[in-house]
Amino acid sequence: MSEKVEKKSVNVEDLYEEVSDWHINTGGIKIVAKRMAGRFRRLKWFGMTTWLVLFLGPYLRWNGSQAILLDLPNRQFNFFNVTIYPQDIWMLSLTLLFFAILLAAVTSIAGRVFCGYFCFQTVWTDVYTYIEGKFEGDTPQKAMKFNNAPWTVNKIVRKVSKHSLWLLIAVLTGISFVAWFTESHQLWHDLFHFEASLPAYLIIGAFTGGTYTFAGFMREQVCFWLCPYARLQGVMYDQDTILPSYDAERGEPRGRIKKGQHDDTKGSCVDCNVCVAVCPTGIDIRKGQQEGCITCGMCIDACDTIMEKTNQPKGLIRYASYKELHHNAAPLALYKRPRVIIYSLILMTALSGVVYGFMNLSPTEFKVVHERQPLFVQLSDGTIQNKYTVKLLNKTKQTIKLNFTIEGIEGATLHGLSEMIVEPGKVIPVTALVRVPEQYMTSDLTPILFKGSVESNDHISVRYKSMFMGPKK
Amino acid sequence: MADKKNNPGQVEDTGHEWDGIRELNNPCPRWWLNSLYLSGLLVIAYFILYPSLPLVNDSTKGLLGWTMINEYKEDLAKVEAIRAPFEEKLASMSVEQILADQEMLNYAIGSSKVLFGDNCAACHGTGGAPAAGSGYPNLTDDDWLYGGKPDEIMISIAAGRQGMMTAHKDILKPEEVDQLVQFVVDSSNGVATEAGKALYMAKGCFACHGADAKGVKAMGSANLTDKIWRFSGDPEQIRHTILHGVNHVSDPLTRVAVMPTWSEKLAIMLQVRADAIADGDDPNEIDWADELDGTEAERLTETEIKKLTVYVHQFGGGQ
Numbered sequence: 001m002s003e004k005v006e007k008k009s010v011n012v013e014d015l016y017e018e019v020s021d022w023h024i025n026t027g028g029i030k031i032v033a034k035r036m037a038g039r040f041r042r043l044k045w046f047g048m049t050t051w052l053v054l055f056l057g058p059y060l061r062w063n064g065s066q067a068i069l070l071d072l073p074n075r076q077f078n079f080f081n082v083t084i085y086p087q088d089i090w091m092l093s094l095t096l097l098f099f100a101i102l103l104a105a106v107t108s109i110a111g112r113v114f115c116g117y118f119c120f121q122t123v124w125t126d127v128y129t130y131i132e133g134k135f136e137g138d139t140p141q142k143a144m145k146f147n148n149a150p151w152t153v154n155k156i157v158r159k160v161s162k163h164s165l166w167l168l169i170a171v172l173t174g175i176s177f178v179a180w181f182t183e184s185h186q187l188w189h190d191l192f193h194f195e196a197s198l199p200a201y202l203i204i205g206a207f208t209g210g211t212y213t214f215a216g217f218m219r220e221q222v223c224f225w226l227c228p229y230a231r232l233q234g235v236m237y238d239q240d241t242i243l244p245s246y247d248a249e250r251g252e253p254r255g256r257i258k259k260g261q262h263d264d265t266k267g268s269c270v271d272c273n274v275c276v277a278v279c280p281t282g283i284d285i286r287k288g289q290q291e292g293c294i295t296c297g298m299c300i301d302a303c304d305t306i307m308e309k310t311n312q313p314k315g316l317i318r319y320a321s322y323k324e325l326h327h328n329a330a331p332l333a334l335y336k337r338p339r340v341i342i343y344s345l346i347l348m349t350a351l352s353g354v355v356y357g358f359m360n361l362s363p364t365e366f367k368v369v370h371e372r373q374p375l376f377v378q379l380s381d382g383t384i385q386n387k388y389t390v391k392l393l394n395k396t397k398q399t400i401k402l403n404f405t406i407e408g409i410e411g412a413t414l415h416g417l418s419e420m421i422v423e424p425g426k427v428i429p430v431t432a433l434v435r436v437p438e439q440y441m442t443s444d445l446t447p448i449l450f451k452g453s454v455e456s457n458d459h460i461s462v463r464y465k466s467m468f469m470g471p472k473k
Numbered sequence: 474m475a476d477k478k479n480n481p482g483q484v485e486d487t488g489h490e491w492d493g494i495r496e497l498n499n500p501c502p503r504w505w506l507n508s509l510y511l512s513g514l515l516v517i518a519y520f521i522l523y524p525s526l527p528l529v530n531d532s533t534k535g536l537l538g539w540t541m542i543n544e545y546k547e548d549l550a551k552v553e554a555i556r557a558p559f560e561e562k563l564a565s566m567s568v569e570q571i572l573a574d575q576e577m578l579n580y581a582i583g584s585s586k587v588l589f590g591d592n593c594a595a596c597h598g599t600g601g602a603p604a605a606g607s608g609y610p611n612l613t614d615d616d617w618l619y620g621g622k623p624d625e626i627m628i629s630i631a632a633g634r635q636g637m638m639t640a641h642k643d644i645l646k647p648e649e650v651d652q653l654v655q656f657v658v659d660s661s662n663g664v665a666t667e668a669g670k671a672l673y674m675a676k677g678c679f680a681c682h683g684a685d686a687k688g689v690k691a692m693g694s695a696n697l698t699d700k701i702w703r704f705s706g707d708p709e710q711i712r713h714t715i716l717h718g719v720n721h722v723s724d725p726l727t728r729v730a731v732m733p734t735w736s737e738k739l740a741i742m743l744q745v746r747a748d749a750i751a752d753g754d755d756p757n758e759i760d761w762a763d764e765l766d767g768t769e770a771e772r773l774t775e776t777e778i779k780k781l782t783v784y785v786h787q788f789g790g791g792q
Contacts, residue, residue, distance in 0.1 A: 026502035218504060225502055373600030377789060380616040380699035387613070387789050429579060433789050 027221050031282040032140040034274070035133065038301025047117030048126065055172065058179035070181050076425065082358065083425075085395055087365050091357040098350040103229075105343035107236040109334065110319070111243040115229065116296035121222050124173070124215035125280065128166055135162045140277070166216050167208070174207030220281040223294055230291055237289075238339065239322040240331040244295050246275075246286040246317050247325060254286075257310070268316050272306055275299035275317060285317055364400075365393035365427070366462035368450045375469045382438040384470045390450065391429045392462065394422040400460065402452040404432070409448055409468055411440035420452070434468060441470045556584070560776065568623035568782050572791075578783065585784035588777055592735070593785075601788040608704050608728065613788040616701040618693040621792035624743075625690075627782040630773075632740035634732040636693045638681070640718035645676065653678070654711045660686050660697045661706065704728060736778055738769035 025031070035041075060067040062080045069078040077084040077092075084091065106113050115122060135158040136146045149155060178200050179187050190196035214222055223230050237243070251269035269286070276284045278299060283292040285299045303317040321331040334340050371387035379385055394400055402420045406412055417432035434448065448468045454460040489496040500506075519525065523535040559580045563571065571577045590599065597603050601612035610618065618636065619629050641650070649672065656669030665686075673679060673686065681694040688696035695703040704714055714728060721727040734740060745764050746756045773781070785791070 026500070027504050221502070221504060225505070371600060373598065374602030374611075374613055377602065377611070377613045378700060379614050379790075380696065380701050382700040385614075385789055428575065430575070431787055431789075 025220075025224070025282055027218075029282065031220055031280065032133075032138075032143040033129065033280045033282070033298070034139050034277040034302075035130075036274075036278055036298070036302050036305060038298075038304065040297030040301050044117055044126065044296060044298075048123045050118060051120070051123055055176045058176065058184035066183060068180065069183070072181055074425070082361060083395060083397070084361075085365070085393065085425075087393070088357060088361065091354050094350045094353040094357070098347060098354065101343055101346045101350065103233075104236050105340065105347060107233045108238065108241055108337075108339045108343065110295075111237065111241055112229075112233050112293070112295040115223070115233070115294035119294070121214060121227065122280065122294055122296065124169075124211060125219045127169065128215040129219070129280070131165050132162055135159075163216075166212055170208040170211035170215075171204065173211045174204035177207055178203050220292070223281055224292055230294075234289075234291065236339075238337075240337060242319045242321045242324075242331065243289060244285060244293065244297050244300055244317060245289065245320045245325055247315070247320070248286070249325070251286070251316050268307070268312050270306065270310055274302040274306055278302040361395070363394075363396045363460050364462050365391075365395065366450075366452065366464050367391045368432075368464040368466045370466055370469070376471070378471070379435070383435050384438065384441055384468075385433055385435045386468050388432045388434065388450075388466060389429050390417055390420075390432050391427055392420060392422055392452070393427040394424055396460070397424050398457075399423050400457065401455045402462070403455065404450060404452045406434060407449040407451060409434075409436055409440065409446055412436045412448065412468070436468065436470070441473070444470050444472045446470075559584075563779065564776050568627060568779055568786070571779070571783050572623070572786060578787070581780050581783040582787060585780040588773075588781060589784050592773065593781065601785065606705065608730070610703065611701070612785050613790055614701055615790040615792070616696060616699055617790070617792070618688070618690075618695060618703070620690050621786075621790055623782055623786055623791070626785050626791070627778060628740065628743050629732065630778050630781055630785075631734070631736045631743060633734035634693060636719055636730055638694075638714070638719035638721065638728075640716060640721040640724040640727055642716040642724070645715070649676065650712060650715055653715055654708050657697050657711050658706070658708060661700060661702075663698070665698075703730075733772075734770070735773045736769075736771045736775065738765060738771050739775050739778055741765060741769060 057068060058066065066078065067080050071078060075086050103114055132143075137143045146155070146158075175187070175191065182200065187196060187200065190200070218226075246269075251267045253265075253267055254269035254271040255266040256271055257266065275286065276282070276299075278301070279285070280296060280298065281292045281294060283290055285293065297319070300317050300319070304314040307314045307316055323329045323331055367390075369389045369391065371389070375386075377385045377387075390404075392402065400422055402422070404414065404417050404420070406414050413435050415433040415435065417430055420428065420430055422428050432450075446468045448466055450462075450464045450466060452462040484497045484499060486495040487498045520533075521535065522537045523539055524532050525535060526533045559577070563577060563581065566574070566577065571581055589601075596607075596609040597612050598609075603609035603611060615621065617625070619625055619634060645653070652669060652672050653676070656665055656673055659665040659669060673682075674684070679686070681689060681692055682697055683689050683694070686697040687699075688694045704710055713726070717724045717726040717728065719728045719730050741764060742761070745759060749756045749759055
């Protein structure tokens with residue numbers, strides 16, 4: 001009884017004490033991150049340059065045409081002098097598998113490297129906030145002062161300039177994306193003459209709107225509440241994964257110190273809050289690993305600067321594994337970690353599959369389809385006739401002329417398929433008739449081989465095994 | 474950075490409390506709420522733009538005037554626009570020209586599949602080969618009662634065909650029937666006897682099936698010397714054919730073999746044209762107003778019959 005009374009008297013506020021400083025930003029607070037120079041800042045700029053490929057790639061030329069063209073209307077992907085048809089699309093699956101597993105492998109080794117240095121959301125946001133900082137002030141204080149100031153011509157000009165630049169980047173993003181799927185020079189021409197196709201305008205419009213909204217306004221909110229990877233990538237961590245972490249053992253108890261002073265009762269952290277000020281998602285890394293951390297390392301740069309100023313060793317915040325921080329143990333060697341081994345095996349398999357695919361791209365796709373109704377026909381002299389639909393896809397860039405023969409049945413003759421001319425990228429179905437005189441019919445089901453050779457090109461030959469059918473014996 | 478707003482001690486609650494646990498009234502993310510309101514607005518926009526509210530006999534039309542049947546018709550028009558140049562070209566080509574042009578041949582085959590399925594497959598089978606024992610002619614072999622050249626196939630489709638064989642049950646004696654059945658079986662195997670041949674000639678069978686028993690194209694009589702049977706190669710079935718004939722009106726057991734007329738108009742035109750050529754006249758100078766009175770039945774158009782001719786020709790037996 002007394003126990004029950006005691007339960008009732010539990011103070012509700014105490015229940016929440018542990019989480020009393022939870023900081024959940026649902027878009028109510030606009031993050032203005034301070035920018036500081038450093039190793040990871042340089043690394044981030046370097047990682048961001050990868051995206052120049054998106055903008056410049058479509059203008060690469062090869063043998064007079066676009067080097068990489070994902071030609072959806074014509075159902076073919078052009079990579080330099082290789083053309084990929086839907087029949088070879090399994091290579092795309094392997095490529096996607098490769099990148100998916102690469103993401104998992106990198107995550108298990110060094111955390112959300114993709115988020116921090118390569119993700120389009122964080123990269124575009126970084127560029128957008130850089131522009132915003134140049135026009136409106138690059139610290140929270142300056143930004144607040146600018147935004148609270150009365151509207152003047154100067155403020156209007158700065159606001160308009162910022163949004164114009166944002167929109168320009170957004171439009172260029174949209175056009176660059178579309179340029180991968182259509183002849184890029186023609187696209188620019190069509191855009192300026194308002195002649196581009198409706199889907200092109202719609203996609204450019206969607207990308208412009210998306211980029212402007214996501215990078216300009218939603219920013220870290222996308223990482224917090226929209227992005228599935230943010231939720232998923234944490235699962236791939238283990239105790240050996242290195243992540244930007246605060247060394248609490250060394251830093252605590254934190255506290256401010258006077259210049260030049262040294263206090264033995266306090267840890268290394270001077271509680272300057274610069275690590276929070278530079279964080280693009282506005283989190284406090286000192287509270288430990290959390291979903292809002294995109295592992296960009298900005299806090300490491302910031303903290304190192306402060307450590308230098310206070311004459312302490314760098315690395316209070318550093319890339320460290322859980323084992324290193326809590327058990328003072330070095331992480332396991334890469335080759336001893338099962339995840340790394342399994343991921344590497346899958347990566348190698350996918351990669352060798354793609355390489356094999358590219359090395360063995362067949363110049364043709366050849367199929368012989370046996371007529372199903374009727375399976376066979378008896379002609380007036382007793383000869384058995386089978387009908388086939390022969391389909392040949394020409395994946396080369398030249399028109400090819402083929403001669404066909406059949407093998408496997410004595411006395412069999414081929415009709416209606418002496419030669420075939422196929423233009424590049426075309427597939428032509430042709431009806432072929434095979435006749436076998438009655439006396440040569442030994443079984444109701446006999447294998448038959450269709451062989452085709454290309455005139456003026458000995459390297460291409462096609463074969464297809466089919467069946468010849470007759471009455472039951 | 475302690476955030477006072479998110480401190481549970483200071484957040485307002487909904488007034489609900491169970492065992493001392495309060496339900497806090499934390500707001501949803503603003504962008505999330507805005508998307509919810511926006512989707513609500515979209516519903517209203519949808520109701521205004523599209524047919525939405527059912528009325529007693531009708532429904533609201535919506536500003537866009539969209540209907541499902543119109544969308545279907547537009548899509549159909551698009552398909553027909555793609556087909557139009559082929560159809561036009563097809564109309565001006567002869568069957569022989571189509572057969573020689575791979576692209577047009579593929580188009581004709583592709584677009585005839587449904588036509589054949591709707592009009593012909595019920596008797597002749599989906600692939601031109603009827604079910605065994607059904608008694609319908611096989612279109613995939615090289616044996617043609619009325620000829621397998623494009624012109625001949627075309628007139629067969631346009632005018633229809635109806636062969637005729639007299640019932641011999643009252644004409645021949647039973648032993649004569651036995652001998653003739655044996656003769657027909659032997660002919661197919663190439664071992665016909667002199668006696669059989671003599672009876673065949675004596676009973677007048679040659680009048681229709683020809684002196685060489687290979688059939689006469691003009692009458693559509695069957696070739697008795699090849700391996701293909703119009704009805705069946707079974708001796709009992711052969712006897713039935715001889716006794717009861719084909720399309721013999723007064724015999725209820727007679728075999729029925731009727732190919733309907735698919736275009737009276739085209740049949741007349743083909744006949745007039747053929748006659749003109751036979752008489753040495755220019756077929757381009759025929760005055761069709763004299764020949765046709767506009768009442769001729771047309772179950773299929775000329776182009777459709779042309780396509781079907783190509784389709785049947787390419788089954789494998791076309792000549």
